[in-house]
Every structure is written in C-alpha cells, then in structure tokens.
Amino acid sequence: xxxxxxxxxxxxxxxxxxxxxxxxxxxxxxxxxxxxxxxxxxxxxxxxxxxxxxxxxxxxxxxxxxxxxxxxxxxxxxxxxxxxxxxxxxxxxxxxxxxxxxxxxxxxxxxxxxxxxxxxxxxxxxxxxxxxxxxxxxxxxxxxxxxxxxxxxxxxxxxxxxxxxxxxxxxxxxxxxxxxxxxxxxxxxxxxxxxxxxxxxxxxxxxxxxxxxxxxxxxxxxxxxxxxxxxxxxxxxxxxxxx
Amino acid sequence: xxxxxxxxxxxxxxxxxxxxxxxxxxxxxxxxxxxxxxxxxxxxxxxxxxxxxxxxxxxxxxxxxxxxxxxxxxxxxxxxxxxxxxxxxxxxxxxxxxxxxxxxxxxxxxxxxxxxxxxxxxxxxxxxxxxxxxxxxxxxxxxxxxxxxxxxxxxxxxxxxxxxxxxxxxxxxxxxxxxxxxxxxxxxxxxxxxxxxxxxxxxxxxxxxxxxxxxxxxxxxxxxxxxxx
Numbered sequence: 493x494x495x496x497x498x499x500x501x502x503x504x505x506x507x508x509x510x511x512x513x514x515x516x517x518x519x520x521x522x523x524x525x526x527x528x529x530x531x532x533x534x535x536x537x538x539x540x541x542x543x544x545x546x547x548x549x550x551x552x553x554x555x556x557x558x559x560x561x562x563x564x565x566x567x568x569x570x571x572x573x574x575x576x577x578x579x580x581x582x583x584x585x586x587x588x589x590x591x592x593x594x595x596x597x598x599x600x601x602x603x604x605x606x607x608x609x610x611x612x613x614x615x616x617x618x619x620x621x622x623x624x625x626x627x628x629x630x631x632x633x634x635x636x637x638x639x640x641x642x643x644x645x646x647x648x649x650x651x652x653x654x655x656x657x658x659x660x661x662x663x664x665x666x667x668x669x670x671x672x673x674x675x676x677x678x679x680x681x682x683x684x685x686x687x688x689x690x691x692x693x694x695x696x697x698x699x700x701x702x703x704x705x706x707x708x709x710x711x712x713x714x715x716x717x718x719x720x721x722x723x724x725x726x727x728x729x730x731x732x733x734x735x
Numbered sequence: 736x737x738x739x740x741x742x743x744x745x746x747x748x749x750x751x752x753x754x755x756x757x758x759x760x761x762x763x764x765x766x767x768x769x770x771x772x773x774x775x776x777x778x779x780x781x782x783x784x785x786x787x788x789x790x791x792x793x794x795x796x797x798x799x800x801x802x803x804x805x806x807x808x809x810x811x812x813x814x815x816x817x818x819x820x821x822x823x824x825x826x827x828x829x830x831x832x833x834x835x836x837x838x839x840x841x842x843x844x845x846x847x848x849x850x851x852x853x854x855x856x857x858x859x860x861x862x863x864x865x866x867x868x869x870x871x872x873x874x875x876x877x878x879x880x881x882x883x884x885x886x887x888x889x890x891x892x893x894x895x896x897x898x899x900x901x902x903x904x905x906x907x908x909x910x911x912x913x914x915x916x917x918x919x920x921x922x923x924x925x926x927x928x929x930x931x932x933x934x935x936x937x938x939x940x941x942x943x944x945x946x947x948x949x950x951x952x953x954x955x956x957x958x959x960x961x962x963x964x
Contacts, residue, residue, distance in 0.1 A: 540841050541840070541841070542837050542840060542841065565843070566843040567843070568843075569840075569841060569842060569843030570842070570843045572841055572842075572843075574838065574841045576834045576837065576838060577834075578833055578834055580833060580834035580835050580837060580838040581835075582830075582835055582838075583829070583830075583833075583835070593842075594842050596742065596745055597742050597745060597842070597844060598742075598842075598843070652841075
C-alpha cells in the first residue's frame, strides 16, 4: 500500500501539486487520470523519489519514503519497478542485459540463476527468444514489454507505469493493459498507472484518482466513475470518448 | 558520486570497458597525430636552425624535449577532449533526456557514480598511456622525417634525444597527462549528466564539454608549467 499525505510540489514558486492525499491499495490496478499538465507525472516522480516534494509525505507500507536515510531509501527503491513513457531501456545493453541489470546490481545470484530469472520474466511478457536483440532492433510495443520485464526482474512490491500505452496501436495497447493486470494479480503488487486512456481505465482499473490542477479532484472505484457527480471528471470522460 | 558501489565487480567490469573505449578506441588518431607532429616539428626546427655552428643532434634534442614537455601531452589531450569528451557528454546526455538515468535512480543505483566513475578511472589509466605512446611515436616521426629529408640521421637524432633526456621531464609529462585526463572525463561527464531537454541540448552539452575541457587543459597547462618547471 502506498499513501500520500498532503503532498505539495512547487517549481520556481509555481505550485504544481496542491496538497494531494490518497491511498493506492496492494493487489489492485490503481489508475491516475487527468489532462496533460495537471500534475500526474510530477506526482509519480514525487512518489518514486525522482523529485522531492516541497512538503507532505509518501508512505510505502508505513515507511515514510520522504524522510528515509539514504541506505533505507535505496532498499525501498529496490522494491519499486517502473515502466517509463519512453521505456528508458539502456541502449547499450541487449534485451537480456537490460532485464538482468537489477539482478546483477542487487542480488548474489549466479549467472545461471540470473539467466533463468531473465527468461522467466521475458516469458511473462511473451518476449521469450529475443534475449540477444538490442532496444533499437525491436518495436515500440516490444520495448514496453521488455520494460515491464525489467521492472519485475527483482521481486518488486510496487509497479509504476507512466503512460504505458502512449505511442502504441490499439491492439498492442490492450495487450499491455492485460499484461499489467495479470502481473498485478499474479505477484500481488501495488500497481499505479498514469494514463489518459479511458479504455484502459474501464478494462483493467480497480481504483481511480482524478487529478485536476494539482489536486485529487475525485477518487474512487472504476464502477462509480460514470456517476461521480464531479463535473470536471465527467467532462474529462466525455472528451476522452469523443477523441 | 563517491558512495559505496552496489556491486564492486560490476564497476570493475565497466571500468575495463571504458578503458577499452577510451584507450583502444583513441589509439589510431593518437598514432597518426603523434607521428606527424614529430615529423613536422623536426622539419621546422631544422629550418630554423640552419647553421654550420649548430650540431645536428640539437634538432633531435629539441624535438624530443618539446614532444615530452608539451606536444605529446597537450596536443594529444586537446584531441582527446574532442573525441573522448564529446562521446562521454553525448552518451550521458542522451541517457539523461531518454530517462535512462531516471531508470537507474528509481532502481536505487547511484547514477552519477555508476556512469561517471568508471569513465574517470578509465581515463586516468588510459590517457597517460596514450601520452607515453605519443611521446615515442612523436620521436619516431622525427627520426623518419629527418632521414627522409636528409636533414639528420637517426643516430644524430637519437644522440641529441639521449643527451637532453631528463627523467623529470617524463614525470612532468605524466603529471600533465593525469591532470588532463581528469579534466576531460569529469568535465564531459558533468555536462552530459546535467543535460536537460532533447536532442538539441545533447548537442549543446557535447560542444560545451569539448570547449570547457580544452580551455581548462590550456589553463592548467600554464599553471603546471609555472609550478613544476
């Protein structure tokens, strides 16, 4: 479980996050939705530690992530997997080396054990047999899958995905969605996905947080989203379907 | 940058890779520059010292001393600032703008240490070696040019070089090489790491890395000469 308490973030005096408090439950696909520029990515970066909140706290299962010692912070980070919008695979490493990377850095596995784990992760994302290819040699959808495999290589507890469907065709998008849902349930992790894609919300979402102008304008269950009574959210959903 | 490495052997492995990239990858250009530098210096010194009163071995002594004291370390490192420096800055800069550095950070890896430290250590080991190779080849170029033009024989060249050789000059040359190696790798890594934006900014960082490294090399060249000579 991840909890945010009154998280605020300002850049040069401009407040981008205006006191967000919410919870993301374990074993569920938690979706963060909202228009571009309203603070979704900044919130995610504050949650994973790429940005320091101006004030407020982020708790990972009661561990105050914003006030941990450096060594403890690194420990929590090893429980985090992240799928970046542009995948952020390491260009100079092959698919196998990308997935193996965290295992090499943080475990004492033998080479054979690492290879087994890499193959297992690649099978999970239906990418078996592409171990030797480099990121430049595979498609956008394949990169996303490898990104997911890399994110789950360690036994993670928290999976963050920033716009996992951006730049993908609708069929591949649905496959990625299904994969994220399956991984969340199979490994019982806390998954948080930033998205604009309302189809993703209705297909795989459990809980939703709607961010509007730096505040969590609405949060609740996916089944309640159409009857939220929130004008901003209703407009966002309508606009998404008209698009 | 200097926190405890996550896995020591991974860093050693990366340092060896960087040594190969910096050292072996730059060998060809260093060989070409060193030979021509020695050859041209020999011809120009001979042109300026045409006099029956000056013994020919003097040409060898001037060329070998100037190669060791100035030409090999400074010219080689100015070229390496362009080749190695721009490569380091653009590699790290591209990793920054494509979120690869963020990916390292999210994993809990000290990204600045992981990316910069192996390059700095690799540079500190390989660039002085390249400078030593450059000193030898510069003299070889001088000998070849002397023989080919009939200005002086290889024996005369070597006689002059041996007579004027001071071990301290080699020490001075290596001090310069270590200093320049640190400047090239650290300045370039810094500019790459602090890149923000996109492809245009990666190019700008790469240019800045080369320019700042070159200026810092020339500045430290003067300071070292002032202090150590």
